[in-house]
Amino acid sequence: MLQPLTKPSLIDDAVFFLQSRLQGAVIIPEDHRYDRARQAWNLSVDQQPALIVVPKTAADVVEAVRFARHEGFSIAVQATGHGNVRPADDCLLILTSDLQGVEVDAQAQTAWVEAGVKWEKVLAKAQAVGLAPLLGSSPDVGAVGYTLGGGMGWLARKYGLSADSVNTFEVVTTDGQLRRVSATENSDLFWGLRGGGGSLGIITGMEIKLYPVTTVYGGNLFYPIDQAKAVITHYREWLPLLPDELTSSIAIMNFPPIPDVPEFLRGQSFVMVRGCYTGPVEQGEALLDYWRSWQAPVIDDFKVLPFTQSAAISNDPVDPIGAQSNGAWLRELSNEAIDILIERINPANGSPLAFIEVRHAGGAMTKPQASAYSNRSETLSLQMVGAVFSPEGHQALLTYMNETKQALQPYLSGRVYMNFLEGKVSQEQIRNGYAPEAYERLTQLKAKYDPDNVLAYGFNIQPARK
Ligand SMILES: Cc1cc2nc3c(=O)[nH]c(=O)nc-3n(C[C@H](O)[C@H](O)[C@H](O)COP(=O)(O)OP(=O)(O)OC[C@H]3O[C@@H](n4cnc5c(N)ncnc54)[C@H](O)[C@@H]3O)c2cc1C
Structure with a gap:
């Protein structure tokens, strides 16, 4: 029996037409480039766009948007996939990676x-x-x-x-x-x-x-994890003394037991004072005396850094990984809040968290601006991050993070910093x-x-x- 003739669908014709109007590329699911193009930096994101446009110019973006409107597609945008809010399923994904000027x-x-x-x-x-x-x-x-x-x-x-x-x-x-x-x-x-x-x-x-800014005085002081309470309390007392030239944070890090991590950190936990000072080096050193004269850290890598190397302060992963971030603004680092943070990051308690960090905000961020950003009076930004290896593990991590926020509720301001939320949490928390x-x-x-x-x-x- 003869197969009925399959007429090219409207979308095939339309995609062909779109491609003819672009300097950049249109990638459909059948294209060998599709799987690579739909991949986010965050490997926990699995998204299946109906098609992907990789514009080379602003005019290409205009064409992509007009096409999406004409064909009834929603539009997602991705540059690197570090901050996915909602997977780009069944939509037109504009991948901006070729807009490199x-x-x-x-x-x-x-x-x-x-x-x-x-x-x-x-x-x-x-x-x-x-x-x-x-x-x-x-x-x-x-x-x-x-x-x-x-x-x-x-x-x-x-x-x-x-x-x-x-x-x-x-x-x-x-x-x-x-x-x-x-x-x-x-x-x-x-x-x-x-x-x-x-x-x-x-x-x-x-x-x-x-x-x-060309050089800064920056780095980390590593203290043993069993001193976490004393270190975080000491950090809390440091904050009112700090000039705007110093941006700092306190972090507890569970270093994974993997070969990429230096041997002396592998599988260990530390509490770390991090910072970046933009004034004269001697003044940065004087600020750090507060710590050095209090208790010698296990590792002290604060030094003069060319600002090109400022990534060394946080040492964030560069290679794609599966991860989930969550966070909230803390009202205060009370003794009780510190106890909760230490207990919830402790791997001995089954914690799936890789790190918890509290960043010191304020300073120039408090200046009123004509902008939607609304957290100018907040001073303590809490972020939690955990690795994601499976959908079940992801769910367990999300639950753990939510429970951690519940436990911290009395010490949270009720507001969130949107850049530190991902996925469903970002969608649900938008009003905050x-x-x-x-x-x-x-x-x-x-x-x-x-x-x-x-x-x-x-x-x-x-x-x-x-
Ligand atoms: C390792 C790491 C370190 C981080 N450090 C910090 C930090 O120090 N401070 C901080 O504030 N945040 C930080 N973030 C959060 C980061 O700023 C957000 O995740 C941000 O959204 C990432 O942007 P992206 O373009 O790289 O990611 P993408 O996932 O590509 O984009 C994120 C979202 O931004 C929007 N978007 C991107 N490009 C466009 C565009 N051209 N037009 C319209 N919308 C667009 C889209 O809605 C998209 O969903 C960090 C995140 C990671 C993973």
């Missing part, structure tokens, strides 16, 4: 950064002319995604959030328009993109301010990421710029009802 203007102390660029590239180009961007702990993270959520790094107390240092965004909104967005052009959208995440438009590039009036304003912006919630894979902001 970085232009540094040494005179103006600014950089133009395209959407697919990781911080490491901006850092290298800026440092070549004695300037620094406000990157975070890992230069492997995408500059734009980081900035859309606020962006709190090792220079944050001195120079503020990365979002505070944006001069201009170039954005494609879901009506297919390419817009310049700044304090004077589309200023409502400028307010929303500075901290409000990627659900209001697709950024194709941004101009950011750079700062004159913002002051109520800021969240309300974001929903109104969403209603104006994306009323059909086409960008449904970034921060979970729903359009305000008319």
Whole structure:
């Protein structure tokens, strides 16, 4: 019997047409490049987009958005896959990895950064002319995604959030328009993109301010885990003494028993004082005397660091891994809160957490700005991270993190820092990421710029009802 003729589906014709209009690539599930393209840095993310567009230009992004609207697709955006909120299933995924331009203007102390660029590239180009961007702990993270959520790094107390240092965004909104967005052009959208995440438009590039930082005094003091209570209490008492030039954190780390970890750390736990000081070295050393004259650490690697090597402070993983992050703002590091943190990270109690870190915020981050970012008066950012090896392990980790937050409830402010939330937790906690009036304003912006919630894979902001 003759097989009925299979007519090419509308989507096949349409994809062919889309490809003909792009400089970049369209990748469909049958394409050998599909599995690589859909992979996020975070290996716990398994996403199956209906198709993937890899734009080479802002005009390609416009074409992709118009195509998605015409064909009825939702749109997800990914640069590196470090911060997935919702897997890009059954949608059009715009993978910005080929938008790789970085232009540094040494005179103006600014950089133009395209959407697919990781911080490491901006850092290298800026440092070549004695300037620094406000990157975070890992230069492997995408500059734009980081900035859309606020962006709190090792220079944050001195120079503020990365979002505070944006001069201009170039954005494609879901009506297919390419817009310049700044304090004077589309200023409502400028307010929303500075901290409000990627659900209001697709950024194709941004101009950011750079700062004159070439060396810092930074590193870690490692103390034995059995001194964790005394060390964290001592840290709490240090904080009111600190100038804005020092951004610091306290972390408890369970180093995994794997060959990649240096032998003296392998399978061990430590409590670590971390920091980055941007003033004269002698003053940085004087600040560290507080610790060195108190108790000698097991390892003291604070030193003068070229800012190009600032990644050494946190030593975040670069190779893709399965991981889950969760966090909240702590109201205080009370004795009880410290006890809970120590108990919940202890592998002897069955803890699946790899590390817990409390970052000291404040300083320049408290300066009022026209931006959606709403956590300016918060000072202690708690983040927990665990490795994910299986869906069951992932679920157990999520439960453990939720229980940890429950136990800490009396000491939490009720707010969350959106950049440290991932997946369902990010979706569920969105209202706690913002002051109520800021969240309300974001929903109104969403209603104006994306009323059909086409960008449904970034921060979970729903359009305000008319
Ligand atoms: C190892 C590690 C270290 C980190 N360190 C810090 C830190 O020190 N400080 C801090 O604040 N955060 C930090 N983060 C969190 C990080 O900033 C967020 O996960 C951020 O979202 C990552 O951006 P990305 O583009 O690399 O990731 P992606 O997963 O590619 O993107 C994350 C989200 O950003 C949005 N997005 C990305 N590009 C665009 C675009 N062009 N247009 C619109 N939306 C877009 C999308 O909604 C996307 O879902 C860290 C994360 C990791 C994994």
